[in-house]
Structures are given as C-alpha cells and as structure tokens.
Amino acid sequence: MLLLLLFASGMNSQAAAQKVMHVPELQDIRDVLLDSATGRTYCYESIPVEYVSKAELNCRARELAVNNLNGDGYVVSHSKYPITVIRIEESNVGDITFRGFHDKIVKDFGNGMQQRLYFTVKISTIDGRYRYELLDFDFQSDASGEVVPVEQFLKVAYSADGEPNYAALTFAEVFLMCRRVLIYDIKKGMKTNGSW
Secondary structure, three states: OHHHHHHHHOOOOHHHHHHHOOOOOHHHHHOOOEOOOOOOEOEEEEEEOOOOOHHHHHHHHHHHHHOOEEOOEEEEOOOOOOEEEEEEEEOOOOOEEEEEEEEEEEEEOOEEEEEEEEEEEEEEEEOOEEEEEEEEEEEEEOOOOOEEEHHHHHHHOEOOOOOEOHHHHHHHHHHHHHHHHHHHHHHHHHHOOOOO
16 A cells, blocks of 8 residues: 555655655665665664773663653654654663654655654674664554555665656655664764763
8 A cells, every 4th residue: 555655656746745855865775785685774883982891881772772761662852853762672792672663744745644664773782882783664654554664665766767756755765864863863872971
C-alpha cells in the first residue's frame, strides 16, 4: 500500500515537493552505506575520546539512551526532530543497544501522512574510544501499519538516468535528517559527562 502510493504519487507531487522540502542530492543517496550481507543501510564511526575510561564511556552511552524519561519511552529533545527510545539493552561486555523511532508527517498531494521511522543504535566502548552503529531503519505508516525498509525508498529516489522521484525523496530526506540528528546527539552525549 505504502509503496503503491509512493509510485503513484511520484509524478504528481514533484512541484509541491520542490517547494516545501530540501531535495536530497543523488550523491547524498549514493553515500549511504549498504551492508553487503544484509542489503540494509549501515552507518558507523569510531571516535577517540582521550583519557576517558571504558567505564565512563559506558556510563555516557547509558545516559544517552535513557535521558529525559517521558511516559512511552525516552525522548531525546530536539525541537524539530524528537527521537523516542523504546527499548534499551546492555550486553555483558557493556555495549549499549537501543531501538527508537522518530515520528514525522510526510506530505503528499497536500495531505499529511503520519510515518514512524524506526532505527537501532549500538554503542561499543573501549578505553579512550567508542564506536556507534546506526542500523535497521524502517518506516511504518500509521494508516496501514505496513513496515517498509528505508532502502526501498533509497532505491527508487532517482531513476537510472538521474530523474528524481519526489515521493521517494520525501522519505529519503526524513531518513537522512534523522540519521544526522542521531549522529549529532551521539557525539554530543559521548563527548562530555552530564546532561546534553
């Protein structure tokens, strides 16, 4: 249903999409890493934090995941892109993994459709360094409940000859922005001890 709407609306919403959204460039889409084994998007970075122990980095990662408790989950406060954490797991070696989502109204034909973008964040630590991984990005429509991997939208965002599919690009932009916000929040939360 969601993909059918995506393809059917691609041409009709081009002019509206150009006016109301930042259209991701073809290079932005091509820069998204895909795991060769799973075909899923994959984003990671290993970051040095001098003179900080593994225990302290684990504490920062845990605080990052549970900051700002709010009823249904944990809300990482960003005025335009609120992130809600719904599940937190800690491994016996101290890795923190959390599953969360970002709600967004995706506009098409002038109407808004509530979409939820799910994601997984994994933070691993050693003395003086941490590594984050962003995985499992999936859109879920409130209307149908259908879950669609973000890769489905990235594959059709541009045709082989470079023509944009503005409906797919709308979803791609939500994904790219959410990813940027997560990276910013992780780096900020892991850089210093205390509230961020």
